[in-house]
Amino acid sequence: MALMLQLIFTLFTLSSNTECSDVFVSVGDSVQLHTQEPVPEFRTLFWRFNKNENVLEYLKKYKDITPSPRLRDRVEFNNETYTLTLKNLQKTDSGLYEAIAAGDKGSVVAVYTLSVLDPVEAPVLSAFPKESSSDLCNITVSCRSDDLSINFMCYNKTCQEKTEAQSGNTVLSVFINERSIICNHSNQVSWKNAVLEMRRFCGEKDSVSSSAGVSVCLLKIVLFSTALILMVSAVITVHIRGRLRKSS
Template sequence: MSGGPFSCFSKQGILLLLLSNLHFGVGVSSYLSFHKTVGDSVTMPAGLEGQNVTLIKWRYSEMDIAEFNSEVLYFHGSHFKGRLEMNANDFSLTIRKLTLQDSGEYVVIAETDKQIPSKAVTLEVHEPISKVMIQTDIKLLAKHSCSVWQVCNASSYSNLTYTWKRDNEMYMDVQQIHFSLSPAEGDISVTCNASNIISWKIALATVKCSNDTTDLGMVWYTNYIRASVGGAVVLILTVVVAVCYCRSRRDTDRIWTPRAPHLSLPESTVS
C-alpha cells in the first residue's frame, strides 16, 4: 500500500536535508559561551581536535567572517576588519577590541572526512558600570506624609540588574521604587546596587519627610498667599498716598487763595 504524497514528500525532504549537510556538519549544537568586557579580546576554540579538516568556516550573523582552505586563510566583511585572527593549527578564532555589536552566535562549519555537527559559540560583550546615581522626588501630601519616588540610573545599559535596600526592606529587579514616608520616621537610608555579569556599583541616598517639604500644591499655595499680601500692601500704600495728597492740596489752597482787598471808607466831613 502506497504511503501517499505525504510519504513521498517526507522522503524527498529527508534526502535533501542529508545532502545539504554532507561535508558541512549535521545541524548546529551549542558548544561554548563567553562573557567579555568592551575592549577585551576573546579566543573561541573550534573544537576540532583530532579531526582531518580540509575546510573550516567561522560564520557570524549568517555571514562568513573567516575561512581556512588548505593552507590559506581568508577574512571577510568590514565589521571585524583588522580585529580577527585564526590559528591555522587548532582553527580557534580570536577577536580583538571587542564592541557591544560583537555579541551574538558564532557558528563553526567544518568539512572533514566524516559528518560532524556544526558548533555554535555564544559571545556576550558587556559594558562595565562606572557610575550609579539615585534620583529622588519627594512630595508632601495633605495627610502630613510624603510620597517618595526614586530612580537608579547607571552609566551602562547592558543587561543591568537592580537591587534596592531601604532599611530592612528589599526591592528586587526594579529600576525605580515608590514608598510613603512620615516625618516621625526621620532620616531613611536607601541603597541601590546596579550590576551586570562583569561589574557592579552601589549608590547611597538619605531621604526625609518634613513638614516644610515643597511640592506642587505648596508652591501654588505659597505664590497665592504672596500675591494676596502684595495686593493688600499696594492698596494700603494707595490709600496713604491719596490721603497725603488731599491734605497737601488743602494746605496749598489755604495758603495761596487770594483775599479781597480791604477798603476803608472816607470819614464824613462835617460842614
Template sequence: MMINHHLKFLLFSLIFKTGFSAEISVFVLTGDSVELDIQTKLPEFEELTWIYNKLESIVKYYSKFNIVNSYPAYNNRAILNETTFSLILENMQKKDSGLYTARINGQIINDIVTYRISVLDAVKAPVLTVNSVMFSSNSCTVNFTCRTQDLVINSNYQNNTCSQEEVTSQENNTLILSCSEELIMCNYSNPVSWKKDETKIKQLCVNKENEETKAKPTLLWLYVLIAAIVMLILVGIGIVIHRHTRKTGTRVVSETVYAQVEGQEMKTTNCDAHTYDVPERLQTPTQEEMEVNNPTTTYCTVGQHKKPTNPIEPMDHTIYSSVCKQPPNKQTVI
C-alpha cells in the same frame, strides 16, 4: 602561541543544546575582545572555517597546507590560533553581535560549535535620591528613589532595614535595591558592566536629629524676637500718640494785667493828710474782643496825682494803683 592577553572580557556563557551542536551565549563589552574556543577534540578535517551568521566567512584554515586565510572584512581584527583553532575577535562593536560558528569540511561537513555574541555598552551609574527623612525618638524613616534611564524603584527605609527589590529591562539591564544598617545601596548592571550608588543611612538620621535639636531653641529665639518687635512697635505708637496729644491738647494762657497811668484828676481826702490816687477800673472786655485778641492783655488805668493847692504843705509823691483782673471764667482757651 599564548593569546589570553587578547581576551579582555568574557563575563559568562549560557549553553543550550540543539541537536549535535551547542549554542553558547556570550556577552561582550563594547570595544573589548573575545576568544571563541572549539570546546571539543576535532576529528580529521581538510578545512576549518569560522563563519559569521552562517553566511560570511571570517577566517579559513587549510590543514594540508597549514595556511590561514583571513577575509578582508576581518583583517587585523580576527586571529586564529593554529594549534587550538580558537578565534580571537578584537575591538568588538554592537554591529558585531550575532552567531559565530566553527565548521569543518572533510569526508563530512560538521558545525563544531556555535556562539551567540551580544555586544553591550556599559551601564551608566544609577541615581539614588533621598526624598524625605523623618526622625523620632525611636526610629528613623527615609523615603528614597533609585533611578536609571529606564528603571525606577521607590522604597522606604525603616527600623534599620528595607525590602530588597529588583527590576529588569528588556535589554537585560537589572536594577537592585538593598539596605543594611549602614547603607542604602542601588546597584545597576548588565552582563558586562556594573555601577552603583549608595548613601550612609546613619548619617542621614544623625543629621536629621541634629537639625531638629537645633530647630527647637532657634524657634524659641524667633518667638522672643517677634515679641520684642511687637513691644517696640507698641512703644513707638505710644510715643507718637503722646506727642500728638501735647501738640493738639488744651492749654490755658495766663493773662497779664498791667497798670497804666492816665491824666485823671486826683480825688482828695482829709483822712490822714495824705493824698491817694484812686484808679479807675478798666471795663471788662467783651467776648468778641477776647476772641480777636488771643491771648488777651487787660490794662487798668491809674489816675495821675494832681499838684497841691497849698504849696507850703508837703506832698507825698507815692502813686498807688489798683489792678483789675478778668474773672476766672473769662480765660481764653487755645
C-alpha cells in the same frame, strides 16, 4: 566551482552534537572562541557569523588563512588549536558564531552566541521627604538608571524589602542593611553602585557626631592655650626673680 559545490554539499550534510555557549563581552574588549576537542579530520575549516558570513576560512593542506575583509584587522587564528580571536569588539559583532570542519562530512565543532555590551553607568540614589509629610524620617527613596527606576518608602530607618527591576541584559537592584541602602546597576560585563548611609535619616547621628567633634576640638584649643600661658608665665617669673637677686 568544484569547491563551491563541495561547500554547498557540506553545509547540507552537517552533523553536530556541540552545545551553544553564551559569551558576554564589553565593547572594545577581545574574545577567544575555541573549538571542541578533538576536531575531526577536515580539509577546510570555516568560522561563520550568523550562518551567512565567513569570518575566516582555513585550508589545512596549505595552512592558508583567509579572513573576512570586514574583520581583517580585528581577527586572529591559531592553526594548531583552531581558536578564533576577535579584537576591539563592537555591538554590531553580536550574534551567532560557528566553526565548521569540512571534509568528507561536515561537522559543527563550535557554537557561540556572542553578546557585546556597553558597560553600565553608575545609578543615581536619592532620598527626599514624602509629600504632604512634615516628618523628616518618613522619606521616599529613589534609585534610577537611564532606563530603569525603583522607588520605595522608608520610615524611621525601616525600609521596604529589597527590590529589583530588569530591562534586557541590565538589572537594577536595591539591597538594604542596618547601616545603608545600596543600589546596584549591572549587566553581564560590568556593575556600579551607589550607597546611601542610614545615618542621614532624621539627622540624629549626624548632629550628635557634629557636636561631639566641635566639643573635642574646642577642648584641645583651650588646653593648648592654657599650657602656653602657664609656660610664658613661668619664664617671666624666673626672669624677674633673677633680676631682683642681681639688684640686691
